[in-house]
Amino acid sequence: MSAEQILNQFRATGVQTCFHGRHINPQIYADLNGSNWSLKDYEARGGYQALRKILAQDGGEGLTQDQVIATVKESALRGRGGAGFPSGLKWSFMPRQFPGQKYLVCNSDEGEPGTCKDRDILMYNPHIVIEGMAIAAYAMGISVGYNYIHGEIFEVYERFEAALEEARAAGYLGDNIMGSSYSFQLHAHHGFGAYICGEETALLESLEGKKGQPRFKPPFPASFGLYGKPTTINNTETFAAVPWIIRNGGQAYLECGKPNNGGTKIFSISGDVELPGNYEIPLGTPFSKLLELAGGVRKGRQLKAVIPGGSSAPVLPAHIMMECTMDYDSIAKAGSMLGSGAVIVMDDSRDMVESLKRLSYFYMHESCGQCTPCREGTGWLWRMVDRIDRGLGKPSDMALLDNVAENIMGRTICALGDAAAMPVRAMIKHFRHEFEAKIAAAQTPAKAA
Amino acid sequence: MSTVTPESFNEATIGRFDREVAKYPDEQRISAVMACLSIIQQEQGFVSPAAEAALAAYLRVEPIAVHEVTTFYNMYNQRPVGKFKLNVCTNLPCQLRDGQKALHHLEHKLGIAMGETTADGMFTLQQSECLGACADSPVMLVNDRHMCSFMSNEKLDQLVDGLRASEGKS
Ligand SMILES: NC(=O)C1=CN([C@@H]2O[C@H](COP(=O)(O)OP(=O)(O)OC[C@H]3O[C@@H](n4cnc5c(N)ncnc54)[C@H](O)[C@@H]3O)[C@@H](O)[C@H]2O)C=CC1
Ligand SMILES: Cc1cc2nc3c(=O)[nH]c(=O)nc-3n(C[C@H](O)[C@H](O)[C@H](O)COP(=O)(O)O)c2cc1C
Ligand code: SF4
């Protein structure tokens, strides 16, 4: 066997993460099996009907740009990249009469530890993203777009490029789409290993062929984006939600979730569960139900804690988490954030100091170095957690940890600084005794001898 | 380092570059730098200063503009690595599901520590941050382009033995 053949034996099949049949009312992952990603299969599932509808190719009257944006507003779709910003509102910020070039960018740089939902969308249903982007481009009068794909998932990048070829050949992309006066060129671009490029302005710098260092906001990309032109950036899953909304209406989408939290959302569950994977469920579903779908806590152990929205989100202890429903508002009220939808489950055998140490290492490693509080602070945090974990901590470290974290927050160009600080503060808030116990053990003479 | 021109690349490689450059506006050729560097890495195993300079000439930018990109992004190899570069994710979600164990198993099996290359030049072993495949843990990326999922110790053995055999070194 060639090396290539050997490596292919270990490729993911999607059975465990996507085609397990344990979604609830799925829209994006509905009816996928791994071999039906291509254009004709997508069309058989109703694909590209939404694009036909707005362009009046289905015999109807078509939708104006304003109508498309109004429908997305009505749906209460919120950005699936983490911040939950209302998508219709973001689209309405684009200067539609702007005379020069404008750009549409899809953020598929999924790198938030715990998140692997966009990968399965792009691998097994790539056309849903292409159709969603084509609709968005139409609504905002944009003629060129890019999909920035995480460098580590190269097979997904190749799959997306193959889907682009199909869409171009079928006339869904390119000049005069389906004979209309509307044109849209879409290309794929890949990263090469820098978490920070998921931050939208770092992503733009990277697309421009530079180091991925975030820009100050404002100006937001809507006024100064790619190559300095007005640009709208949305997450992969955000675009993937759009065709369903156009086909079924904003109200129908809203009703799938709960008020202010429209639709379904894909959660990537990792850690101590029996069945890790991606689960598409309506927003507002109880966390307990989601945990049940994932087979419950592994090996019959007890739930200790959950990081509900990717590693940047504050950890929540089991008793608080079990009261939450999975939507932006409920998780925010509980003191954390829904973020990218990565649910990291930890059982009662887990050592929180050790867990935080690994996360702190990550943020130190990924800081782009522009801002002093982030560049210096993330290293300082890691060194402190590391020494506490190794039994070398001092009692004064507890206050210092909190103080350093507090002083990073709100003092940096991008949210990575906050993302490094928030987990630290949440860990010492909810699991203070574990840190104190390690520090106390370090102070006992027996240990020193 | 004598000839620093785009002609340092063969025609097929230039063809692959051209395809990338065509995605961007004419005056923004530099946008293709990441894709071109990854093509160079795939073909040559790493990105040498000479390759950077030649790519800069092709993209019509200063070599430092290319070098900044090579050094910023984690996946570019700035020096030669083994024939197979193994990147094992050990970030928290993977750590909870044996990511660290997989790395240790490979260290043991290959007789090297992470960051090192085997004496026969076959394998380089690295720890990496989230690969975006967390639910498949333990996961490992091989040569930047092949994701290997659910890598139990037995599968790691199979993979290493298989790759060795494919190179006639079992
Ligand atoms: N999916 C992933 O892999 C990761 C996701 N994240 C998430 O990213 C989030 C932070 O993202 P940011 O982009 O910093 O959040 P943000 O709140 O600055 O922006 C959210 C979106 O709304 C737009 N926006 C906000 N206010 C605006 C205004 N006044 N005018 C025009 N546009 C406006 C921004 O351009 C952006 O597209 C975190 O909550 C975290 O959960 C973080 C790391 C990785
Ligand atoms: C450090 C950092 C990393 C981020 N990584 C991603 C990412 O991988 N994917 C993503 O969609 N958004 C990511 N974001 C959020 C983006 O900046 C942006 O808010 C999002 O792409 C907007 O799309 P949405 O409105 O559809 O969510 C990141 C933010 C920060 C601060
Ligand atoms: S907060 Fe950190 S990652 Fe973000 S711009 Fe500043 S130094 Fe870079």
Ligand code: FES
């Ligand atoms: S944490 Fe290992 S792949 Fe995401």
